[in-house]
Amino acid sequence: MTGSTVLQARGLSMLYGDKHALVRAVDEVDLIVPAGQSLAVMGPSGCGKSSLLYLLGGLQRPTDGQVWLADRRIDTMSERALARLRRDNLGFVFQSFHLMDELTAVENVELAALLAGRSPGRARKRAMYLLDRVGLADRARHLPSALSGGQRQRVAIARALSNEPLVVLADEPTGNLDSAATLDVLRLFEELRTAGQTLVVVTHDPRIAAVADRVIAMRDGAFVDDNRLASTVAGTLYDGWR
Amino acid sequence: MAGRLLLVCRLLMRDLRRRRTETILLLTAITAATATLTIGLTLNEIADRPYQQTRTATAGPDVIVTPQATGQGALDELASLTTGAGVTDHSGPFPIAYLTMTAGGKSAHTVVAGRDTTPASIDRPAVTDGTWVRPGGVVVERAFADALGISIGDTVTISAHRLRVIGTAVTAARATYPYAGWHYPGSVLVERGGLVWVDQSDIATLAGNQPLSYTLNLKLADPAASSTYPIGDQLTTWQAISYLNGRLYSDARIALLVGSWLLNGLALAGVAGIVAGRIIGQRRRVGLLKAVGAGPAMIAAIHLAEYLAIGLAAAATGLVTGWLAAPALIRPSAGLIGSVNAQPPALRMVVAVTVLALAIAVAATLVPVLRAAATSTVHALADAATPPRRRWWRIWLSRRLPTPLLIGMRINARRPRRARLVTVNTLITTTTLVGILMVNTQAVHFDLGYTELANPRVERGEQATLVLTVVLCVLALINAVVSAWTAVLDARQPLAVARTLGATPAQAGLGLAVAQLLPAIPGVAVGIPAGVGLVTFVSTGEVQYPPDSSLFATALGVLLAIAALTAIPAMVATRRPVVDILRSAPT
Numbered sequence: 001m002t003g004s005t006v007l008q009a010r011g012l013s014m015l016y017g018d019k020h021a022l023v024r025a026v027d028e029v030d031l032i033v034p035a036g037q038s039l040a041v042m043g044p045s046g047c048g049k050s051s052l053l054y055l056l057g058g059l060q061r062p063t064d065g066q067v068w069l070a071d072r073r074i075d076t077m078s079e080r081a082l083a084r085l086r087r088d089n090l091g092f093v094f095q096s097f098h099l100m101d102e103l104t105a106v107e108n109v110e111l112a113a114l115l116a117g118r119s120p121g122r123a124r125k126r127a128m129y130l131l132d133r134v135g136l137a138d139r140a141r142h143l144p145s146a147l148s149g150g151q152r153q154r155v156a157i158a159r160a161l162s163n164e165p166l167v168v169l170a171d172e173p174t175g176n177l178d179s180a181a182t183l184d185v186l187r188l189f190e191e192l193r194t195a196g197q198t199l200v201v202v203t204h205d206p207r208i209a210a211v212a213d214r215v216i217a218m219r220d221g222a223f224v225d226d227n228r229l230a231s232t233v234a235g236t237l238y239d240g241w242r
Numbered sequence: 243m244a245g246r247l248l249l250v251c252r253l254l255m256r257d258l259r260r261r262r263t264e265t266i267l268l269l270t271a272i273t274a275a276t277a278t279l280t281i282g283l284t285l286n287e288i289a290d291r292p293y294q295q296t297r298t299a300t301a302g303p304d305v306i307v308t309p310q311a312t313g314q315g316a317l318d319e320l321a322s323l324t325t326g327a328g329v330t331d332h333s334g335p336f337p338i339a340y341l342t343m344t345a346g347g348k349s350a351h352t353v354v355a356g357r358d359t360t361p362a363s364i365d366r367p368a369v370t371d372g373t374w375v376r377p378g379g380v381v382v383e384r385a386f387a388d389a390l391g392i393s394i395g396d397t398v399t400i401s402a403h404r405l406r407v408i409g410t411a412v413t414a415a416r417a418t419y420p421y422a423g424w425h426y427p428g429s430v431l432v433e434r435g436g437l438v439w440v441d442q443s444d445i446a447t448l449a450g451n452q453p454l455s456y457t458l459n460l461k462l463a464d465p466a467a468s469s470t471y472p473i474g475d476q477l478t479t480w481q482a483i484s485y486l487n488g489r490l491y492s493d494a495r496i497a498l499l500v501g502s503w504l505l506n507g508l509a510l511a512g513v514a515g516i517v518a519g520r521i522i523g524q525r526r527r528v529g530l531l532k533a534v535g536a537g538p539a540m541i542a543a544i545h546l547a548e549y550l551a552i553g554l555a556a557a558a559t560g561l562v563t564g565w566l567a568a569p570a571l572i573r574p575s576a577g578l579i580g581s582v583n584a585q586p587p588a589l590r591m592v593v594a595v596t597v598l599a600l601a602i603a604v605a606a607t608l609v610p611v612l613r614a615a616a617t618s619t620v621h622a623l624a625d626a627a628t629p630p631r632r633r634w635w636r637i638w639l640s641r642r643l644p645t646p647l648l649i650g651m652r653i654n655a656r657r658p659r660r661a662r663l664v665t666v667n668t669l670i671t672t673t674t675l676v677g678i679l680m681v682n683t684q685a686v687h688f689d690l691g692y693t694e695l696a697n698p699r700v701e702r703g704e705q706a707t708l709v710l711t712v713v714l715c716v717l718a719l720i721n722a723v724v725s726a727w728t729a730v731l732d733a734r735q736p737l738a739v740a741r742t743l744g745a746t747p748a749q750a751g752l753g754l755a756v757a758q759l760l761p762a763i764p765g766v767a768v769g770i771p772a773g774v775g776l777v778t779f780v781s782t783g784e785v786q787y788p789p790d791s792s793l794f795a796t797a798l799g800v801l802l803a804i805a806a807l808t809a810i811p812a813m814v815a816t817r818r819p820v821v822d823i824l825r826s827a828p829t
Contacts, residue, residue, distance in 0.1 A: 059533060059619040079616075080537045087535020098530040098623065102256035112534040114245035123245055159534065 005068075006166050006198050007033040007056060012065035014051050014221075025051040027221035028065070033167070038189070038199035040212035048221035049202035050171050056200060057090050057169045058082045070166055087116045091160030095172035097152040099144040105155045106131060106140040112162040123162075130158035134188060150181025157188055161197075168192065170201040174208060186211055246540070254548045261520065267720050268516050268552050269559065272602050274713045275502070275509035276560025276595045277567065281709055282498040283591045284568040285491055293414065293484045296368070302414030303333070303364045303459035304468045306478045312453035319476075320458045331461035333362035336442070338457055339449035340424055343438065345390045345398040345407075351424035351435030352386075353416070354400060355457070356445030364459045365415040367439065372409030377441045379408035385419035386436030400438070400448050411439065415459055416478075417486035423478070494706035497681060500780050501674065501710035505717060506602065508670045512721040513606035515663045517549065519728035521610040528614045529622030538615040545611040546604070553603030557596040561587060564595075567709075645745055649753025650760055653733045660732075664725050664761040668800060671718040672769025673776060674710065675796050676788075680777035681707055683788040719807075726808040729757055730815045738820045747816035754812035755805050762804050766797045 014026040025048040033039055041049045054060040056067060058074045067075045074085060086092075091112075099108045106127045113123035131137050134154040136147075144152050153173060160168050173189075174182040182205070190211045192199055201208055209215045217224050258265045296302065309319040317335055324332045336356055343352035357367075357375050367374075370384050372394040380398060382390075387410045392398065396407045416422050416437050424435030440448065462468055468479040521528075528541055536544070565587050614622075633655075640651045654661040681703070737750045745753070770793050778785050 054620050057533075059623075080539070083532065083535050083537035083540075085535075086533065090535075092533045094533075094623065098526065098533070100253075100256075100527060100530065102260045103252070107252065111249065111531075114249040115531075115535045115540065116245075117243065118245050120245050120248045163535075 004035055005032050006035040006070055007031070007200065008066075008068040009052075009056060010066045010068070012052070012055055012067065013063050014048070014055060014060065015063045024048075024221045026055060026062070029221075029223060031056075031216075031223075033198060033200060035166070035198055036196040037214060038193040038197075038212045039201070040209040040215045041200065041202040041218055042204055042206070042209055042215060043202075043218035044204060047218045049218050051221075052218070053169050053171050053200065053202045056167075057092060058085060059092075087112055088163055089166045091162070091165035091168040093153070093156050093160050093168065093170035093173045095175035097144070097149075097156045097176070099152055099155060099159075101144055104141050104143055105136060105147065105151075108144070108155055109158045109162055112159060116163050126162060127158070130161055131155070133161075134158045135184075148181065149177050150184045153177060153181065153185055154188065157185070161192075167198045167200060170199065170203075172203055172205075173201065174203065174205050182207065250544055250547050253544050254551055257524075257548060258551070264516055264520055265552065267724060268513055268549075269556050271509045271512040271516070271717060271720050272553060272556030272599050273560040273563060274717050275506045275602060276557050276599050277564040278498070278502045278505050278560075278709065278713050279595055279598055280561050280564025280587070280591065281568050282495070282502050283594060284564065284587075285495055285498060285706075293487050296412055297414035297480060300368050300412065300414050301364050301366050302480055304462040304465040304480055305460040306415055306457055306483075307460065307476055308338070308455060308457045308478070309476050312455050316454075316456040320456055323458060323460065326460075328463045328467075329460050330463050331364055332459060333364040334458040335456040336362075336458075337445050337454040339445055339452055339454055340426060340435075341401050341448060341452070343390075343398055343400045343436070345392045345396065348390055350386075350390065351433055352400065353422045353424050353435055353437045354445060354448055355437065355439050356442040356454075357439050358442055362459070364461050365413060367411040367413040367415075369409050369411045372407070374409060374411070375439050375441045376408065377443055378406065379441070380405040381409040381411050381439040382407055383416075383419055383422070383437040384410040384412050386422070386438070389419055389436070398438075400440075401450055403448055405440065405444075413437070414480065414483065417483045418490070421486040421489065491702055493700070493703035496780055497703060497706040497710060500677070500776060501706070501714075504670050504674045504677070505710065505713050506598065508667065508674070508714070508717045508721065510602050510606055511663055511666045511670065512717055512724065513602055514610075515660065515667070515721060515728065516724050517607045518610055518660060518663070519724065519731075521545070521614050522728075522732065524614070525617070525622045528617060529619050529624075532619040533623065541615040542611050545614060546607060549603040549607040549611075550600060553599040554596070556603075557599035560599065561592060561595050645749045646752035646756050649737070649740060649745065649750060650756025653729065653736070653753065653757040654760060656736070657729075657732060660725065660728065661757075661761040664758060664804075665765040667718070667721045667725065668762040668765025668804070669769045669772065671714065671721075672766050672797065672800050673773040674714050675800065676770055676773025676793065677777050678707055678711055678714075679788050679792055679796060680774060680785070683786050683792075718803075722804055722807045726754075726758055726804075727811050729808070730754055730811040733757070734815060734818075737815070741816075741820045751809070751812040751816045754815070755808045758804050758808040759801060762801060766800050769800075770797060 009029055009031040012026055012029040012031070013024065016023040016025055027048070029052060041052060043049050051060070055062050055075075058067070058069075058077065062075050065075070066073055069085065069089060072085075074082065077085065100111070103111070106124065109127035109130055110120075110123040113126055114120065118126070128137065128140060131140050134157055136151060136154055136158070139147060139151060139155075144155070147155065153176075157168075157173075160170075170189075174185050177185060186207055189199065189201070189208065193211060193213065199212070201212065203209065307320060307323055309316045311319055320335045323329070338356065339354045341352050341354050342349055343354075359374065359376055361374070367381070369381070372381070373379075375381050380400070382392060382398075387393065387407070392407055394407055394409065397404050398407060399405070412418075419436040420434035422435050422437040424433045425431055445454065465480065469481055524545075531541055531544070636651060636655055640648045643651065733754060737745075737753070740753075741747065741750055774787065774793075
């Protein structure tokens with residue numbers, strides 16, 4: 001299901017602090033993500049995987065290196081251009097969902113589409129379709145406070161898909177979920193992978209890795225392993241859950 | 243475009259509904275400022291309008307001539323004026339006597355005017371109650387009747403003659419009480435007093451041995467040129483009477499003008515405090531919006547739209563509140579026709595109030611909104627507090643302080659802007675309180691004849707001070723409560739950590755109170771001389787200063803009020819188990 005390169009990082013570095021206490025959150029990372037690939041970046045807490053995700057998504061600017069999305073260099077883009085890029089080409093899923101408490105599920109999903117300038121009618125239609133796809137059509141008018149953790153994350157995934165992004169970036173999407181909710185999210189990611197959606201997921205949950213085409217291990221800001229077979233191990237764990 | 247507009251409106255409406263308390267506080271703070279401005283502008287309007295209405299209704303003269311001579315000499319002087327250049331009509335001469343009237347045990351200087359029972363062509367006083375003059379009866383100018391507390395049917399005594407009050411009336415030919423222009427015949431020194439009308443046939447009896455003076459009312463071809471009419475210094479123009487009537491409001495006008503500057507400052511500081519707290523609480527929302535593709539302009543638009551909507555609502559509320567409250571708070575003189583809000587607010591008033599409301603909303607929100615728009619997405623999503631700037635002296639000092647002081651200092655170090663807002667709030671509150679104290683201290687030497695009567699000018703000054711005091715209390719309370727609650731909510735996590743390290747709930751609570759009191763102290767210290775200086779600066783006459791004990795009590799009262807208002811939320815916060823606070827994470 002893979003094709004041309006959609007996301008690429010070259011010598012990507014992110015440093016914090018000053019020269020006396022320098023922290024290398026991301027240390028000269030090179031990465032190529034072909035279209036349609038689902039990539040899991042695994043590693044312990046503080047290894048820099050979330051920082052890497054933020055750099056790939058243009059949420060943060062690297063100290064050094066380059067990020068390319070669909071042949072466009074994004075690390076030098078203006079804030080405005082980055083915002084446009086995020087709403088048209090990227091979808092984010094966060095560990096703590098980041099839904100707007102005052103908006104219903106369907107309103108949260110159509111948020112990105114409205115920001116992208118879609119008409120309210122089209123945005124609503126697409127949001128309802130996505131909610132149906134994640135199994136929450138009957139919860140469309142519920143506020144996040146009336147949804148379970150798993151349901152909230154499914155709403156967040158629907159929102160990430162709202163503008164048919166080139167890449168969905170997920171940061172510990174199952175970190176705040178119980179086992180049952182985690183399985184729901186895993187099934188969704190598996191569906192996305194099957195549908196050819198490019199996915200980059202940072203996680204320390206091996207079950208997530210099990211549904212990925214490719215797993216990269218990270219430590220101290222750098223990749224230590226790029227093993228496509230790592231998913232086999234994780235897949236065994238996922239089968240156990242299933 | 244329609245989609246983005248829908249999004250802005252949706253977020254605006256939902257957020258206003260979701261944060262009702264804050265919305266109401268914002269609305270109240272801006273409304274207090276706009277209502278004060280409306281009252282001030284209404285006062286400006288009424289200073290002039292009722293006199294014009296009265297002048298029209300009573301066929302008011304353009305020039306009133308009252309020679310210093312009395313008796314026949316005066317009549318001779320006036321005789322030639324009726325056919326002078328530019329005179330189109332006249333009434334009189336009417337006899338007048340400068341006497342003393344006693345009513346209900348109160349005595350006052352009184353200008354007694356003798357009039358015919360039939361109305362004159364010029365200066366036809368409008369009877370507001372009862373009937374016009376007839377032999378044996380007296381008609382009292384309405385403001386004078388108000389001050390003396392007399393009504394129809396009462397008996398008054400003028401130069402030992404008892405007369406029945408048969409009516410009250412208003413006129414534009416003499417300034418309303420207490421500026422009726424009483425003086426000893428032949429003297430140029432004018433004293434304060436009231437005006438009554440009696441039948442022409444009664445005035446000679448009332449005057450007794452005193453020679454009668456005479457007054458002549460003239461209508462000119464060019465009323466605007468009255469002040470340059472060439473008769474010398476014996477004439478009074480309608481412009482001079484209008485000015486004298488306006489003096490009734492001069493103290494109130496100054497008080498409201500200066501007071502509204504201070505209150506606007508207080509409202510601005512209050513709104514800034516609420517907005518700062520709100521935007522801190524919306525950091526994750528900002529992060530999320532940016533993550534899904536909202537640019538800085540969109541973020542700013544979403545936030546500004548909310549505050550502009552609140553500003554517009556506050557402008558409307560303030561306008562209506564001020565307009566409705568104006569008649570109760572600032573009565574026009576009873577000696578004139580017309581009421582405060584007889585006409586809808588003028589367009590310039592609506593524009594001024596709207597501009598003020600929007601200016602407060604924008605001034606208080608622009609910086610935090612632009613900051614929010616420019617903030618790092620990752621930082622906003624993590625909802626991380628801005629790390630305090632490390633200052634060696636603060637660290638050095640706080641390490642040597644008792645725990646509550648240490649906690650207080652560190653809380654303020656985390657949010658220096660909020661601490662500065664507390665200082666500004668306290669400074670303006672203290673300045674205004676001291677100003678009000680100063681105004682109330684000014685002794686009023688007001689000779690109204692033989693008995694001290696209610697002084698309408700002081701009355702209006704007191705009304706203005708009352709308006710300022712009420713609005714000040716509302717704003718100061720809102721600011722103190724918001725500031726205390728914001729500090730408490732913001733300091734929950736660090737205080738919980740301090741408690742896990744061994745601080746007691748009492749020390750934590752005291753620390754919060756100290757955090758509010760520390761920046762309030764310089765505000766109070768500067769506010770006292772600022773208030774004294776401000777009143778001294780705007781006062782026209784001799785200034786009297788309140789006793790030091792009153793100033794000290796004001797300062798102490800402000801600090802105690804802040805401590806008390808902080809103590810309640812602090813106690814509530816420190817009663818919550820530490821584990822709950824440390825576990826609580828935004829969802």
